[in-house]
Amino acid sequence: MKTNFSLLLSLFTFFTFAQGFQGMAVYESKTSTADIKARMEGNKEISPDMLKMIEENMKKMFEKKFIMHFDLAASIYKEEEKLEAPGGSGVNFSMGGSNGTLYKNVKDKQYIEDKETFGKEFLIVDSLPSYNWKMTGESRQIGNYMCFKASATKKVDKTDFKNFRMREPKSDDNAKKETDSLNSNKKTNFMEDIEIPDEIEITAWYAPEIPINQGPGQYWGLPGLILEVSEGKTTILCSKIVMNTSDRKKIEPATKGKQVTQAEYSDIVVKKMEEMQKMRGSGRRGGGGFHIRAN
Numbered sequence: 001m002k003t004n005f006s007l008l009l010s011l012f013t014f015f016t017f018a019q020g021f022q023g024m025a026v027y028e029s030k031t032s033t034a035d036i037k038a039r040m041e042g043n044k045e046i047s048p049d050m051l052k053m054i055e056e057n058m059k060k061m062f063e064k065k066f067i068m069h070f071d072l073a074a075s076i077y078k079e080e081e082k083l084e085a086p087g088g089s090g091v092n093f094s095m096g097g098s099n100g101t102l103y104k105n106v107k108d109k110q111y112i113e114d115k116e117t118f119g120k121e122f123l124i125v126d127s128l129p130s131y132n133w134k135m136t137g138e139s140r141q142i143g144n145y146m147c148f149k150a151s152a153t154k155k156v157d158k159t160d161f162k163n164f165r166m167r168e169p170k171s172d173d174n175a176k177k178e179t180d181s182l183n184s185n186k187k188t189n190f191m192e193d194i195e196i197p198d199e200i201e202i203t204a205w206y207a208p209e210i211p212i213n214q215g216p217g218q219y220w221g222l223p224g225l226i227l228e229v230s231e232g233k234t235t236i237l238c239s240k241i242v243m244n245t246s247d248r249k250k251i252e253p254a255t256k257g258k259q260v261t262q263a264e265y266s267d268i269v270v271k272k273m274e275e276m277q278k279m280r281g282s283g284r285r286g287g288g289g290f291h292i293r294a295n
Contacts, residue, residue: 024247027065102218124265125259145207146209148208149203204229211224
C-alpha cells in the first residue's frame with residue numbers, strides 16, 4: 001500500500017511538472033559587512049556622518065530582493081525594481097554599473113546576462129559554471145519544504161564585489177614602515193585594504209519536492225530547486241514560492257548590448273577601474289579609488 005502511494009505521488013509530480021509548468025520564487029540576499037565597518041570605525045579621518053552614509057549605501061548594495069521565474073529548462077532572475085528615496089546620500093557604492101536580467105538554460109548549460117556598466121550595455125553569453133556538488137546527508141525544513149545540504153568550492157570572479165574582504169596587515173617592520181608612510185599621505189582611501197579571494201566555499205539547500213534543476217543567480221545542478229545558498233559572507237534565501245503561477249512570464253534572454261564572454265567583461269571592468277584609479281591618483285597621492293587585489 002505504501003509502495004502504491006509513493007508511485008501515485010511520483011506520477012502526480014511528473015504530470016504536474018510536465019503540463020506547461022512554470023513557477024516563481026522570491027529570493028533575498030544579505031552580505032555581512034561587519035569587518036569593513038569595524039575597519040572604517042577605526043579610521044579617524046571618517047566622520048560619523050560619512051560613516052552613516054557609507055553604511056546606508058552598503059545596505060543598498062548588499063541587501064537585495066530578486067524574482068526568479070522558471071520552467072523545466074530555463075529561468076530568468078532579476079533584482080526587484082524599487083524607487084529611490086529622495087535626497088540620497090553622497091557616497092556611491094554602485095561599482096560602475098547595474099545588473100539586468102540573468103537568463104539560465106540548464107538544458108543548454110548556458111547563461112545570458114545583460115549589464116549596463118560605465119554607461120555601456122553589455123550582453124554576457126557564456127557556459128554555466130560547473131559545480132562539483134558534494135552531498136552531506138544533512139537535512140532541514142525551509143518553509144514548507146524538506147531540504148538537503150550540498151557543498152562545493154567556487155572560483156570568485158574578480159568583479160564579484162560582494163566577496164570583498166579586508167586584507168590582513170603585514171607583520172614585518174618594513175611593511176609597517178611602508179604602511180605608515182602611505183597612511184601619512186591619504187585621507188579616506190580605506191578601500192585600499194580590500195581584496196577579493198580566489199575561491200570561496202559554498203553551501204546550498206535544495207528541495208527534491210520541486211524537481212527543478214535551478215537556483216538563484218548562476219547556481220544550478222542539484223536534484224531540486226535551491227532554496228538557500230551561502231557563499232562567503234553572503235546568504236541568499238528563498239522567501240516565497242508560487243507553483244504554476246497565473247502571472248506567466250516569457251522566459252527568454254535579453255538581446256541588447258555588446259556580446260562578450262564573462263572573462264572579457266571582467267577584464268573590461270577591471271581595466272576601467274584601474275584607469276579611474278590612475279586618474280584620481282594623479283590628483284593626490286593615495287587616490288580615493290578602488291584597489292582590487294587577488295589573494
